[in-house]
Amino acid sequence: MDSQLTLDQIAPGSRAEIISVAWDALAPDEAKRLRALGLDEGARVAVAHRGIFFGSDPMAIILGRTTIAIRRAHARAMQVKHP
């Protein structure tokens, strides 16, 4: 039932594990940057913050000891499962 769960659906304060990333759905340089930052298959992340007021874009993701800001569109390409 978790098969279609993507990172953008994870509520702030919750954890998730990335199980696959649709790299083709992302611009090549952005894909490269996300991978370099460690947002890749197998990464255990937590969603920490969302954008201002009623917006939900961008998102701040905690990965290990770093916090990384990404757009919701990037998170949508990342399939996750609850850890």
Next chain:
Amino acid sequence: MSRVPVIALVGNPNAGKSALFNALTGARQKIANYPGVTVERKAGRAALPSGQPIELVDLPGSYSLDAASPDEEVTSQVVMGRFRGEAMPEVLVVVVDAANLEQHLVFAQELIALGRPTVVALNMVDLAERDGLVLDPAALSTALGVPVVPTVAVRKRGLDALLEEIEQAPQQDRTLRHEVAELSLPERRLAAHNMANGAILSETTAYRWHSRLDKVLLNPWAGPIILFALLFVMFQAVFAWADPFITLIEDAIESMIGFVQATMPDGIVQDFLTQGVLTGVGSVVVFLPQIIILFAFILVMEQSGYMARAAFLMDRLMAYVGLSGRSFIPLLSSFACAIPGIMATRAIADPKDRLTTILIAPLMTCSARLPVYAVIIGAFIPSRTVGPGIGLQGLVLFGLYLFGIVGAMAVALVLRRTVTKGAASGFIMEMPRYQVPPLRDLLIGLWQRAYIFLRRAGTIIFMATVILWVLLSFPKAEPGESQVEASIAGRIADGLNVVMEPIGFNHEISLALVPAMAAREVAVSALATTYAIDGDEDAQAAGLTGRLAADWSLPTALAFLAWFVFAPQCLSTIAVTRRETNGWKWPVVMLAYLFGLAYVFAGITYWGAVALGL
């Protein structure tokens, strides 16, 4: 020919590379561009323990040798000795953040695998300890097969040991290194994870104040309110805090003029020094305190790690006009000066995003407009309070800033749908950890900005003022005729006035706008010089603000302000735009649209104000 060996500092963004570079080289830095690309080259001198001088190069922060931006491309090429005209570094100093080993060791392994003499600087160990992380450099050194030196750049700790290892590096035993060249990214990441864990002696769940601070500063409601409050304080401070220092500089210039008048015989040389050089250049140097205050705020925001949070908060708003939070940083820098702002756009990966940001950067109210705004506001807006701690003059200034921002956003919206049309850009950004900005780095940053400003005052502004003075002083007027009207400059202004009169500009403004093409603040010195040449003793005593208040109508003054919100009167901005966009096309587009907007809005302001009976 024996050359000074080049030592490269290389590592992830936010590893504290620049702080280490500053600590090793001090203020003796050479900042230039790599030939052919718009990437900054920072180099400086240091000496090894043996006394051997070395050239340290601070390479752009990268995540990988597989470059994803022009900056990373330079790092990768230089490190591999493939960059033309750049010597292969003798030693690589890989800078890693002690508190973020798991991420930074990924790139470090890639660099070590190149087989070059390498030293790892385990930087910011103090911050790691503050976070409850105790590390074992020896274990890390064994795992990586290269020397590891713990450093605290801010406190100059570990620098001698680092230089010692750099000296020994060419004799390193490279067989100690593990076979890491063939590893794939996931394998390298796993190795980094294991090495990081192996180097951790103890880890307590210490007080994680970063995340607490983020909870407040990135809160969807409190975050933006704090940001806007901070920006408001910043703009008020520029006006309020600078006052005593401005008075000090004014008095100094005043007494220098008095000294020249007392010691030199009357005549053309004395006039040149007092009316031309001292009045003209002095009227610009007076704004140094405001520029320093503005840059101090911006540098503190950058070095504390808050700027990345501001970019996060602004991303949503920037997305409305087709930009991303990344553009916020260059745009905020442009409030100080468009030139570093436009250069900071290099961090924007998307080319169309970057171009749009460059084109709207001159709409951010730079510090060169402050002299113009300050003089006009001082002359025409009464100095009274409209609320607790809020002065009317400051409020008008804030309004002018807002006008520029709204204008910039509207222009961005139009540009993104026309000339820079393209796919919406993304926003990916690592948030650095918070830290108290190191005083030395802050002072070096401020010194570099102040130096650039004073150099401008000493060269471009000096030249423009001198040329204007000559044009204004010759030919000499007949008795009873105005000197300004009779001069060469007066005749030029006559021509320009035909175009400018319909938007409420007078002859003196037309005159001032010509030399102000060099730099906006020259408009003030030009007006000062014009009135100084033409004025009688009483008028000179009233000063520039007094003369303006007496001579100009309020609609004219307001139109003049509106003109300067838009007008691209800065040669340096045009030059830097040409350099950063590699051609004349975009600077010409910038000039055309900004002068167009300036003319239209100055006209609307003038006729609107006249209609309102102001």
